[in-house]
Structures are given as C-alpha cells and as structure tokens.
Amino acid sequence: EADIYQTPRYLVIGTGKKITLECSQTMGHDKMYWYQQDPGMELHLIHYSYGVNSTEKGDLSSESTVSRIRTEHFPLTLESARPSHTSQYLCASSEGGQGPYGYTFGSGTRLTVV
Amino acid sequence: GEDVEQSLFLSVREGDSSVINCTYTDSSSTYLYWYKQEPGAGLQLLTYIFSNMDMKQDQRLTVLLNKKDKHLSLRIADTQTGDSAIYFCAGTYKYIFGTGTRLKVLA
Numbered sequence: 001e002a003d004i005y006q007t008p009r010y011l012v013i014g015t016g017k018k019i020t021l022e023c024s025q026t027m028g029h030d031k032m033y034w035y036q037q038d039p040g041m042e043l044h045l046i047h048y049s050y051g052v053n054s055t056e057k058g059d060l061s062s063e064s065t066v067s068r069i070r071t072e073h074f075p076l077t078l079e080s081a082r083p084s085h086t087s088q089y090l091c092a093s094s095e096g097g098q099g100p101y102g103y104t105f106g107s108g109t110r111l112t113v114v
Numbered sequence: 115g116e117d118v119e120q121s122l123f124l125s126v127r128e129g130d131s132s133v134i135n136c137t138y139t140d141s142s143s144t145y146l147y148w149y150k151q152e153p154g155a156g157l158q159l160l161t162y163i164f165s166n167m168d169m170k171q172d173q174r175l176t177v178l179l180n181k182k183d184k185h186l187s188l189r190i191a192d193t194q195t196g197d198s199a200i201y202f203c204a205g206t207y208k209y210i211f212g213t214g215t216r217l218k219v220l221a
Contacts, residue, residue: 006156033209041122041200043216044159048209057209072118090156100145100164105156 003027006091006106013081013113021076021109023091030096032074033103036060039090049074050096081113118203118212125218132193134215136186136203141165143205146179148188151200151214160201161188195219 004025013019025032034047035058045058049068063085064078074093078085088110092103117139126132134148144165149157163170163177163186170177176189186203198219203212 004156032125035211041216043202043211043214045209092156100147100149100162102145102159102162103157103182105158107154107156 004091004093004104004106006089006109008109009107010110011112013020013111015080015082015113017081017113018035019081019110019111021089021091023074023076023106025074025093026072027073027095028081029072029104029106031092031094032059032068032076033094034064034066034076035092036062037090037108038090039087043090047076056060067091081111083113086111086113117211118205120201120203120212120215122213123216123218125220126193127220128193128195130193132188132197132219134188134190134191134201134203134211134217136188136212138184138186138203138205138212140205140207141181141184142207145206146177146186147204148175148177148212149202149204151202153199157202190217193217193219195221 007022022112030051032049035043044060046062047066049055091106094103095101119137141212148160151157174191178187200214
C-alpha cells in the first residue's frame with residue numbers, strides 16, 4: 001500500500017505546455033525529493049526539500065521548479081515543456097534524523113513531450 | 115564528487131545465487147541501502163546496513179560491506195523469477211543512487 005502518491009502515472013503533452021506533476025505523502029516526512037530517471041536506468045536528483053518553505057536544486061540541472069507549502073505536498077512544475085523533458089519522474093520522501101529510514105518512493109510519472 | 119558505480123546487467127538461472135556489486139567514492143554515509151525497482155514502478159527499499167557493520171543477513175538477502183575498499187554487495191540466495199528487477203545501491207550522503215543493475219532470472 002503506497003503512502004506516497006504521484007499523479008498522473010502517464011502524461012503525453014505538446015511542446016510549450018505548462019504542466020504540474022503532483023506528489024503527496026501521508027507519512028508526515030519532512031524530507032522530499034524529485035528524481036529524473038533515464039531510459040538507461042540511472043536516477044538523477046533534480047530537487048529536494050527539508051521541510052515547508054525549503055527547496056533546493058539537485059545535482060542535475062533542471063528547468064523545472066518545485067514548491068513546498070505543505071508538509072505532505074511537493075509538486076513539480078514545467079513552465080514550457082520540451083521533448084528533452086521526456087523522462088520518468090520519481091518522487092520520494094524520508095524521515096529526518098539519523099536512523100536507517102531510507103526512502104519511500106512513489107510509482108512515478110512517465111512524461112512524454114511531443 | 116560522489117560516484118556510486120554498479121555493473122549494468124546480471125543474468126542468473128533460477129535457483130542459483132545472485133551477487134550484485136556496488137563501489138562508491140565517499141564514505142560519509144551512516145547507512146547503505148539496497149533498493150529494488152520492478153517494471154513501471156518506483157523503488158522499494160529492500161535492506162540496509164549500518165556503516166560500521168561488515169555483514170547483514172535478512173532471509174534470502176545478505177549484504178556485505180568492505181569499508182576499506184568502499185565496496186558493497188547484495189547476495190540473493192535461491193534466486194527466483196520474481197527477483198528479476200533493477201537493483202540500486204545508495205548511501206545517505208547527498209541522496210545519490212548507484213547506476214543500477216538489471217537482474218534477469220532465467221527459468
């Protein structure tokens with residue numbers, strides 16, 4: 001049973017459209033992340049958040065933006081989609097602190113820009 | 115920067131053991147993790163090891179950690195077709211995942 005939800009699962013849109021990928025978690029986790037996953041499998045961190053009103057860019061430069069107005073919600077927005085944005089986007093969350101909590105992942109959004 | 119490397123593919127016969135390897139450059143992580151990704155899904159946490167341990171066993175899974183060589187491995191005993199997936203190693207430092215190993219189990 002997933003405690004982190006991503007919508008939509010699949011999205012096909014035209015170039016230049018604005019889109020928002022939704023991510024919500026019910027676990028009260030402070031930390032949330034967005035990863036972009038290549039067709040060749042590798043995950044690249046594009047955004048992360050330590051809590052409400054905290055957002056940081058990840059290692060992979062991305063034209064997307066994120067917001068964290070509520071603990072449970074971490075949407076990702078592309079103002080003008082391009083074919084190069086075609087990818088799988090994975091949202092994840094984790095507890096704070098020093099324990100072996102690991103990440104909980106959503107099922108992903110597969111985005112195709114035509 | 116941090117690099118976490120894995121071999122891309124591994125193919126084994128059903129019932130054999132699988133060993134998936136991971137090497138990393140930064141030793142700051144307190145815990146090291148293994149995740150499994152099935153087709154069309156997100157990643158699922160399989161197991162973890164504390165950085166001051168050498169080995170951890172969890173049913174069919176055995177994790178080995180060699181801190182000196184910065185090498186982590188995951189052994190799956192009695193591999194089943196349901197184990198076919200992509201496996202990622204990861205640490206707690208900088209939220210970086212390995213490159214992923216695609217395991218294919220042949221019936």
